[in-house]
Every structure is written in structure tokens, then in C-alpha cells.
Amino acid sequence: MTEMTLSRRQPSVWWGAMIICGTVVGAGMFTLPVVMAGAWFGWAMMLLLISWGGMLLSGLLFMRVSLTYPPGAGYDTLTKDLLGRGWAALNGLSILFVLGILTYAYISASGPVYQHSISQLGLPISTAEAKVLLTLCVAVVVWLGTTGVSRLMTFCVLAKILLLIVLFGGLLTQVNVPSLMSGPAAGERYWPYALGVLPFCLASFGYHGNITGLVSYYGGNKQNITRALVLGTLLSLALYLFWLTSTMGNLPRDAFPEIVKQGGDIAALMAALRAHLHVNALALMMSIFSHFAVIASFLGVTAGLFDFIADRLGFANLPVARLKTASLTFLPPLLASIWWPNGFVAAIGFAGLFATLWAVIIPALLAWKSQQRCSLAVVLLLVFGAMNILAWLLSWFGVLPEFGGR
Numbered sequence: 001m002t003e004m005t006l007s008r009r010q011p012s013v014w015w016g017a018m019i020i021c022g023t024v025v026g027a028g029m030f031t032l033p034v035v036m037a038g039a040w041f042g043w044a045m046m047l048l049l050i051s052w053g054g055m056l057l058s059g060l061l062f063m064r065v066s067l068t069y070p071p072g073a074g075y076d077t078l079t080k081d082l083l084g085r086g087w088a089a090l091n092g093l094s095i096l097f098v099l100g101i102l103t104y105a106y107i108s109a110s111g112p113v114y115q116h117s118i119s120q121l122g123l124p125i126s127t128a129e130a131k132v133l134l135t136l137c138v139a140v141v142v143w144l145g146t147t148g149v150s151r152l153m154t155f156c157v158l159a160k161i162l163l164l165i166v167l168f169g170g171l172l173t174q175v176n177v178p179s180l181m182s183g184p185a186a187g188e189r190y191w192p193y194a195l196g197v198l199p200f201c202l203a204s205f206g207y208h209g210n211i212t213g214l215v216s217y218y219g220g221n222k223q224n225i226t227r228a229l230v231l232g233t234l235l236s237l238a239l240y241l242f243w244l245t246s247t248m249g250n251l252p253r254d255a256f257p258e259i260v261k262q263g264g265d266i267a268a269l270m271a272a273l274r275a276h277l278h279v280n281a282l283a284l285m286m287s288i289f290s291h292f293a294v295i296a297s298f299l300g301v302t303a304g305l306f307d308f309i310a311d312r313l314g315f316a317n318l319p320v321a322r323l324k325t326a327s328l329t330f331l332p333p334l335l336a337s338i339w340w341p342n343g344f345v346a347a348i349g350f351a352g353l354f355a356t357l358w359a360v361i362i363p364a365l366l367a368w369k370s371q372q373r374c375s376l377a378v379v380l381l382l383v384f385g386a387m388n389i390l391a392w393l394l395s396w397f398g399v400l401p402e403f404g405g406r
């Protein structure tokens with residue numbers, strides 16, 4: 001009887017996997033084909049697999065540590081307790097940076113997409129106006145509270161997955177396999193472009209703000225949380241593999257420098273696909289899909305940023321105080337996006353850099369401290385983190401070659 005009640009109370013592993021997949025698959029994926037074009041398909045697959053492994057491992061380690069604490073203990077509590085105030089402050093700063101910069105990236109990326117769609121409906125609107133309108137809509141939902149966010153999120157994630165399946169079914173029939181598998185021409189090499197892609201893969205697999213929530217959701221049931229993490233990230237990996245196969249398989253490698261020149265954002269990628277696909281229905285579906293993908297992670301990330309700011313500044317959960325929190329959450333990224341509209345790709349790279357600290361290095365250190373020993377998993381993660389930071393630094397200082405020259 002007790003067992004029955006217990007098992008009835010445990011939500012299905014699928015719901016947890018959906019939450020993870022909803023956060024993972026977001027705007028980050030739109031940078032992948034663009035930044036991976038130089039290294040091309042083979043390298044892209046390998047880097048994606050490595051990043052999936054690294055990010056899953058760090059998530060699992062973090063979950064194990066958080067299970068040794070009472071339910072409800074957040075990232076900050078764990079870090080402060082195991083690593084001290086300095087690391088906790090660094091952790092808080094990196095979370096704020098990742099979430100803030102992602103909010104900027106989502107507004108910058110979706111502004112032009114919405115501007116295009118609304119204009120096509122016959123309402124002429126500027127990109128800045130589209131950004132304000134979209135941000136306002138998301139801000140109202142986040143301001144209203146968690147119920148609204150989770151309902152809209154579930155709807156968007158389901159729509160996203162449904163559209164992806166239909167879309168990929170169509171796109172895969174159009175894939176140009178020889179182009180995907182083609183090696184470099186004489187005198188050209190792909191591998192020098194590979195390292196710079198790592199921080200983008202890392203950002204695309206980021207979901208670590210959701211782990212403590214998942215631990216409470218499953219009441220600390222380790223087996224179910226593990227299954228949800230593995231299933232959610234595997235589902236995301238599968239979606240990314242499909243995504244890269246269908247984008248790189250429909251756009252020749254030479255088409256990418258032009259996309260980079262147009263800003264490398266979602267609108268530029270969609271425009272190139274529209275031009276190459278020749279199947280209008282597929283192009284339209286792709287554009288609808290991109291709306292849902294961005295909205296789902298926009299909601300997830302800004303709801304996280306909202307809670308983080310309210311918690312740090314001690315703002316109450318009352319309508320007026322929530323309005324203050326919402327202004328702090330949405331206004332700075334919105335203004336930054338209106339002033340510097342072309343920073344989408346760079347912003348995801350920055351998010352990858354700061355997420356290395358928050359989602360890779362700190363979980364590894366927490367596990368080290370909590371198990372009182374440095375396991376192989378911890379070493380692997382520290383190497384993975386160091387590689388990401390190195391890759392970002394080398395790209396930033398222009399040591400790595402850039403395909404198409406940004």
C-alpha cells in the first residue's frame with residue numbers, strides 16, 4: 001500500500017526529461033551550424049558527443065552532491081557550504097552573467113524573426129519595436145508567476161518536439177549526403193576550426209539551473225532523477241544530431257560565410273535555408289519551429305533570472321515588488337539588444353565561457369569536496385572545463401581561424 005502511494009506520487013521520468021530538454025534545446029542550437037561550418041560535419045558530431053558527455057557527467061555529479069543535502073537546498077547553499085564564500089560569490093556572478101547574456105541573446109535573435117513574421121502579416125514594424133513587444137509579452141507571463149510559465153513552457157516544448165519531428169521528416173529527405181561527408185579540398189584543412197566550437201556546444205547543453213528543481217520534483221529519488229537527466233540530455237543530443245544533419249545537409253559549406261556576414265543569427269540562417277530549400281512548406285515550418293524553440297528557452301532562462309534577482313535582492317513576492325524584479329530582469333538586456341543588435345553569436349560564446357564555471361568546474365569541485373577524493377569523473381570534467389576556457393580565450397584573441405571571418 002505504502003509502495004503504491006509512493007509510486008503514485010512520483011511523477012513520470014518523461015516529465016523531468018521534458019523539463020531538461022526544454023531548457024537545453026534553445027537558441028544555442030541556432031549558433032551550432034553557423035559556428036561549426038568551418039570544422040564541418042564530422043568534427044561537429046564528435047564535439048557534440050564530447051560536450052553531451054561532459055555536461056551530463058557534471059549534472060550527475062551535481063545531483064549526487066545535492067542529494068546529501070536537505071531538499072530545497074540551492075546551488076548557492078551547496079557552494080557556500082562546501083567551497084566557501086569566495087567560490088559562492090563567483091558562482092553567483094557566473095549564473096547572473098550566463099542568464100543575463102542569454103536573455104540578451106534571445107531578444108537579439110528573436111527580434112528580427114518576429115519582425116519578419118509580423119511584417120508578413122501586413123503590419124509594418126521595426127526590429128526594435130518587435131523586440132519591445134516580444135519582451136513585454138514574456139515579461140508579463142514571468143511577472144504573473146510560475147504557473148503561467150510552466151503551462152506556456154509545456155505547450156512550447158510539446159509544439160517544439162512535434163514540429164521538429166514533422167520538419168525533420170521533411171528535411172531529411174532533402175539531405176545531400178555527399179556534401180555532408182565531403183572532406184577538405186586540396187590545401188584546405190577542417191581541424192583548425194574545431195576547437196573554437198567547444199564553448200558553443202557547452203552553452204547548447206546547459207540546463208544546470210534546473211537540477212535542484214528536479215531533485216525536489218522527484219523527492220530525492222536518485223534513480224528517477226538520473227533517468228530524467230540521461231533521457232532529457234539524450235533526447236536533446238538526438239535533436240541536435242537531426243538539426244545539424246538537416247541544416248548542414250541542405251546548405252553547402254560555402255553558403256555559411258554569407259550567413260556569418262549577415263550576423264549569423266536565426267533570421268540569417270532561416271533566410272539562407274529558405275533560399276536553398278525550394279520547399280515553401282518546409283521553410284514555413286522551420287520558421288514556426290524557431291519561434292517555439294526560442295520562446296521556450298527565453299521563458300525558462302528569464303524565469304530563472306527573475307528568481308535569482310528576487311532572491312539576491314530580497315524582493316518580496318508581491319505584485320509591485322515583482323514588477324521591480326521584472327524590470328531588472330528584462331530592461332538591461334532589452335536596451336543592450338537595441339543598442340548592439342548584432343551580438344547574438346558572441347553572446348552565446350560568452351554564455352559558454354561563464355557556464356564552464358557554473359556548470360562544469362564548480363560541480364566538479366563540489367563532488368571532489370563532498371566525496372573527499374578526486375575521482376576520474378572529476379579529473380575528466382576539469383580537463384573539459386579547461387579546454388573550453390582555452391578555446392574561448394584563443395578565439396577571443398584571434399589565434400584560432402574564423403570561417404567566413406566575423
Ligand SMILES: N[C@@H](Cc1ccccc1)C(=O)O
Binds near residue numbers: 023355
Ligand atoms: N541550452 C540553452 C542555454 C542555456 C545555457 C546554460 C543554462 C541554461 C540554458 C540554449 O541552448 O539556449
